Amino acid sequence: MSRFSAIWVSAAFFLPVTMVSAEKPADKEIVVTGASLADTERTLKNCLAGNCSPDADVRAAIAHAENQFVAGEYRDAKTTLKKAIGRNGKYRNQFPVELSYLYRASSRIAEHLGETDEYRLRLLDMRDTLRSNFPADDARVLSAQLEIADSRVKLGYPDNALDIYADVEKAAIAAGQNQIATLAKLRANLLIYAIGENERYQPDMKRARAALAEMVKRPLPGSDDFSLIAEVALARIDRREGRGDSTDAIMRRVLSRGVDRPILLSADPIDVPKSAYGERTNSGQSLLLNVGPRRIEGESMPAPQNVLTQIPRNFEDRWMDVGFWVTADGRVDDVEVLRTEGSGDWMKIVINSIQSRQYAPIRNKDGATHPGFYMIERYTYTARYMEDITGSRIPRRSTQARIERLDLTPENFDQPFANRPKTNRQTAS
Known part of the structure; x- marks a missing residue:
């Protein structure tokens, strides 16, 4: 189960190579260490100069693009990956897994840039690369299909x-x-319930509830652990409908058996204001998903009558990194903005949502109290490029803001510090 979300299980953003690690220095400050931007740039250049193999090229390019992304250089990261695709796309049959990582990374950056077509097409490239090299029932192909559905x-x-x-x-x-x-x-x-909630259609909501309850009661062989995810979803539905008993029961059960990673039980939505179009993207109005109005492929969005509403705000270079502790009792503590770029008028709604989170209580399996986890998340304030925003075929930014999230938590987050330090800075080597 991804730590990115306890419910919406998401694929990894980049190639699973450890980039940063959390250490406990003598002064008890959090120091994030890893290969510097200069190091990964040098590694990539040396790889290309030495005519390294395509798989080595892909790994070096992704590592450098990841560092560029973390540094806030989104468009440079996009360029790094685009060049790597140009060099190595012809090797998709020899190195399908590596190329799938490359396409997936490119799609994630496009998502944060608001480049809708690029996001969609790169995910399809990722899926098609795997599908053309592995059986249709291969786990990698099926997982890629889930990403397409998402x-x-x-x-x-x-x-x-x-x-x-x-x-x-x-x-x-x-x-x-x-x-x-x-x-x-x-x-x-979860999607059926969210649609039913948006459209106030009780039969869909009841059908989804019954299916989730069946998953909890009779999980498929070998998927028992995932029944907890369905149970958490039901607890969220209960809270949504004014009942909290199921959440209390989950917390007691998880506490008694122990968990080794944060499991999110509840959080207030990140409530992005409406745009001139009357949309409400990423508003969290749905239970678990941001489900907007159904669209039809090729359908155009009518341009607003007032030309002033067609002028998008500045969505370039606006992001922040947030660090926080998940304590042993599942609460969020010491929320801190570690780094920012651009105007921060949107950041408060994100901080409020993080502070409202309730995770399952954490215990070591031997019953000892767990010191907690330190989490780092990147949030990007962006908007999608759309061809139909002004009634023309020229791509323009939508006026509807979006907030995209990515987990930057160190890979060894499940090996916490012996004593929880007070966080007061972050440095990168």
């Missing part, structure tokens, strides 16, 4: 996403990939 939700095509989830669930069950089947069913029913 992207369809984000882009406003939930019906298409539901079809994909259903196909993945069916294929995964036939292949004995029960965990992937469970994830597909879980996401589908």
Whole structure:
């Protein structure tokens, strides 16, 4: 289960190479260390100068792009990956997994830049690269299909996403990939509930509730751990409907058996104001997903009548890194903005949401009290480029702001400090 979200299980952003690690220095300050931007740039240049193999090239390019992204150099990161794709795209049949990482990384950066088409196309490249080199029921192909479905939700095509989830669930069950089947069913029913909630359609909400309850009661063989995710989802639904008993029961059960990573139980939404179009993206109005109005492929959005509403705000270079502790009792403590770029008028709504989070209480499996986890998350204030924003084919920024999130927590977050230090700075070597 990804630490990015306890419910919406997301694929890794970059190639799984440890970039940073958390250490406990003598002064008890948090110091994030890793290869510097200059180091990864040098490594990539040396690789290319020495005619390194395509897989080595891809690894070096992704590592450097990741560092550029963390440094806030989004467009430089995009360029690094675009050049790597140009050099290595022809090797997709020899190194399909490595190329899939490259396409996935490119899609994630495009997402934070608001480049909708690039985000969509790179995910399709990732999926197609895997699908053309592995059997249709391979776990990597099925997982890639889940990512495609997730992207369809984000882009406003939930019906298409539901079809994909259903196909993945069916294929995964036939292949004995029960965990992937469970994830597909879980996401589908969370989406069904969210749609029902948005449209105030009780039959959908009841159907999703019943399916989640069945997953808790009778999980597929080998997917017992995922039943907890469904149970957390049901608890969120209960709280949404004014009942808190199920959340208390989950907290008692998790506390008694012990967990080794944060499991998010609840959080207030990040409530982005409406745009001139009347949209409300990333508002959290739905239970678990940001489900906007259904769209039809190729459908144009009518341009607003007032030309002033067509002028987007500045969405370039606006991001922040937030660090915080998840304590042993599951509460959030010491929330701190570590780094920022650009105007920060949007940051307060993010901080409020983080401070409201309740995680499952954390215990070591031997019953000892756990010291907690230190988490770092990147938030980007952006807006999508859209061709139909002014009634023309010229891509322009939407006036609707979005806040994209990415987990930057060190890979060894599940090896916490013996004594929880007070955080007062972050440095990068």
